[in-house]
Amino acid sequence: MSEHQDVVRIEDGAVANMGRRMSAFQWTDSRRGTQTDFQGIVDEAKEATESEHKMRIMEAIRTYPKAVGWSVLASTALVMEGYDLVVIGSFYAYPTFLQKYGTLQPDGTYQISAAWESGLSNGAVIGEILGLMITGIIADHYGYRFTIGLALCLVICFIFITFFAVNIQMLLVGEILCGIPWGVFQTITTAYAAEVTPVALRPFLTTYVNLCWVFGQLVGSGVLRGFLSNKSEWGYRVPFALQWMWPLPLLVGIVFAPESPWWLVRKGRLDEAEHSLRRLTSKNKEGTDFDPSKTVAMILHTDELEKETSSGTRYIDCLKGTDLRRTEIACMVWMIQTFSGSGLGGYSTQFFEQAGLSTSYAFDFAMGQYALGAIGTILSWVLMAKVGRRTIYLYGLIILDILLLIIGFVGIAPASNTAAPWVVGMMLLIHVFVYDLTVGPVCYCLVAEISSTRLRSKTIVLARNIYNVIGIFNNIITPRMINPTAFDWGAKAAFFWAGFCTISIVWTYFRLPEPKGKTYAELDVLFERKISARKFKSSSVDPFRGDTLEPRHGSIMKVESQKWRDEKGHVTMNEKI
Numbered sequence: 001m002s003e004h005q006d007v008v009r010i011e012d013g014a015v016a017n018m019g020r021r022m023s024a025f026q027w028t029d030s031r032r033g034t035q036t037d038f039q040g041i042v043d044e045a046k047e048a049t050e051s052e053h054k055m056r057i058m059e060a061i062r063t064y065p066k067a068v069g070w071s072v073l074a075s076t077a078l079v080m081e082g083y084d085l086v087v088i089g090s091f092y093a094y095p096t097f098l099q100k101y102g103t104l105q106p107d108g109t110y111q112i113s114a115a116w117e118s119g120l121s122n123g124a125v126i127g128e129i130l131g132l133m134i135t136g137i138i139a140d141h142y143g144y145r146f147t148i149g150l151a152l153c154l155v156i157c158f159i160f161i162t163f164f165a166v167n168i169q170m171l172l173v174g175e176i177l178c179g180i181p182w183g184v185f186q187t188i189t190t191a192y193a194a195e196v197t198p199v200a201l202r203p204f205l206t207t208y209v210n211l212c213w214v215f216g217q218l219v220g221s222g223v224l225r226g227f228l229s230n231k232s233e234w235g236y237r238v239p240f241a242l243q244w245m246w247p248l249p250l251l252v253g254i255v256f257a258p259e260s261p262w263w264l265v266r267k268g269r270l271d272e273a274e275h276s277l278r279r280l281t282s283k284n285k286e287g288t289d290f291d292p293s294k295t296v297a298m299i300l301h302t303d304e305l306e307k308e309t310s311s312g313t314r315y316i317d318c319l320k321g322t323d324l325r326r327t328e329i330a331c332m333v334w335m336i337q338t339f340s341g342s343g344l345g346g347y348s349t350q351f352f353e354q355a356g357l358s359t360s361y362a363f364d365f366a367m368g369q370y371a372l373g374a375i376g377t378i379l380s381w382v383l384m385a386k387v388g389r390r391t392i393y394l395y396g397l398i399i400l401d402i403l404l405l406i407i408g409f410v411g412i413a414p415a416s417n418t419a420a421p422w423v424v425g426m427m428l429l430i431h432v433f434v435y436d437l438t439v440g441p442v443c444y445c446l447v448a449e450i451s452s453t454r455l456r457s458k459t460i461v462l463a464r465n466i467y468n469v470i471g472i473f474n475n476i477i478t479p480r481m482i483n484p485t486a487f488d489w490g491a492k493a494a495f496f497w498a499g500f501c502t503i504s505i506v507w508t509y510f511r512l513p514e515p516k517g518k519t520y521a522e523l524d525v526l527f528e529r530k531i532s533a534r535k536f537k538s539s540s541v542d543p544f545r546g547d548t549l550e551p552r553h554g555s556i557m558k559v560e561s562q563k564w565r566d567e568k569g570h571v572t573m574n575e576k577i
Helices: 012-021 038-054 057-063 063-073 078-091 095-101 114-142 145-165 168-196 202-226 234-246 248-254 261-266 270-280 292-309 313-319 321-345 348-354 359-387 390-409 419-436 439-450 454-480 490-511 520-528
Strands: 009-010 026-029 034-037 540-546 549-552 554-558
Touching: 012 202, 012 554, 026 554, 034 168, 038 063, 038 168, 038 292, 038 520, 038 540, 057 063, 057 168, 063 078, 063 168, 063 248, 063 439, 078 114, 078 168, 078 234, 095 114, 095 234, 095 313, 114 145, 114 454, 145 168, 145 234, 145 248, 145 261, 168 202, 202 234, 202 359, 202 439, 234 439, 261 270, 261 292, 270 292, 270 454, 292 540, 313 321, 321 390, 321 419, 321 439, 359 390, 359 439, 359 490, 390 419, 390 490, 419 439, 439 454, 439 520, 454 490, 520 540
Parallel strands: 009 540
Antiparallel strands: 026 034, 540 549, 549 554
16 A cells, blocks of 8 residues: 555544544453453454454464354355245246146146236245345344244144145135245344454355355255156145255254344444354464454454444435445345346246246256356356456456346247257356346345445345335236246346346446445445445545544544654654544
8 A cells, every 4th residue: 555545434423423422431351350441342343353354264264263154054045045936936837736726728738827927926025025124123132043943843833734735716815925034034134254263264255155055956946846747736745845854954953143243232232242262263262363352343343433424223224324325225236136037047947938938958058057057156256256346246247148138039939949949948047147247146245235234134124025016016017028928028027137238237337336356334434425336346444543542541633644744754643633
């Protein structure tokens, strides 16, 4: 960094208020038998921040191996949502399911109407919206571990309804109820992964959530392909029953999982937060700069900083001050997941059939699609270690837009062109791979990093609910675009999403910042000072002092600032106030 490079610092007023409010603060660490005042907290927080910046990926894994394990365990709950999504979407092309819940058509085949397709798909989404809103409240009061455990208990019960559904109405009720715990998993797993890991591991464990989602789709597609030849009712009931294999072992694990240290600090339980950090890290810390007490100090300092720069911890506070911009970004990056054309992937089996492939080939392509999605997510980890989130997201959208246009133009080919369906299938597979290499996984990382720590769960709730609202729109319009009894657009539906993808590219260029390598406190300062999205990457941040002020043992001292130096580099201002 150049000597004369501008450093982004927090406003003087925030630093002054922190110093005054915390002037009498004392942290009595019962484990160490020591007392630390606020200035000690600031000093230790600065050391912990420097340590996180220096920590490389392998060192972070050696230091936080248990955090990796617990995060992976919690995130695996998302497998169930991905599984059910592909099961319901693929059932619309599943012969035995159509005979049970569909209506006989004039040509002798069975079809579920586009309205009921939208109803079943949106049923789970409606449940997820309810579950998400409840999550933000329960998680704040009772913690992440309790909330995940409660959701796992509920999903075990609600699966019975979908398994024993005797008609399509009962199946819809089951989907709505199952959606409630799935909504919990959508929020809490991402927030938990973001709060138990250091900066170096954040992108990998937050995007692992996307891998779980893709893995669930792959398993679901494989199960359906295996039962395709089963003409009995078990051909569609067993796929529902297999959902029970996930919740029970996850519930056993969650009972023993440590609570998020960030949540404990927000509740003022500092000793428990330090104990949680010790449970998340390796006992052998030789050769590392990691110190649990200093990390707690960093969390506490960030929490106090956000009290000055944020309005509060209610849902409405996500729409105030600097948090409004953060909420906008979180909502948009999740909405863009659908706008980039991923909605076609949820109906891929039916899409392939309407494009001209046989049922067996359609399911084979769908399995290949989800396998490529899993590979793409894993490769995204390599990409994110070297390239920024903003860069991956922006260029990923550009490639996806091009692929959607290709699919749309191929869809114009006449029905006599037997090669066209295969080209459409291959382009959609490439689209899925690129999506899960770029936009799909990076979205989870961005949402977790962009939101403030005090409003993280509620910001994720609002963002995911906006995504779900867009998902309802997708579940209404996409079946009609593909269904031969409705719009019957086939592959030409890709043109529709290409338009939205183009708009998303423009928004991403001007509004999406780069959080790579920044601590949560540093991101707080960048948002508080209203730094342009395109300047986040190049900005150097000091979250421990203001433009001219920093806390000094309960008083406030004016300190040196580069813009206050004279030509010889001497400080021209340094006085108590």
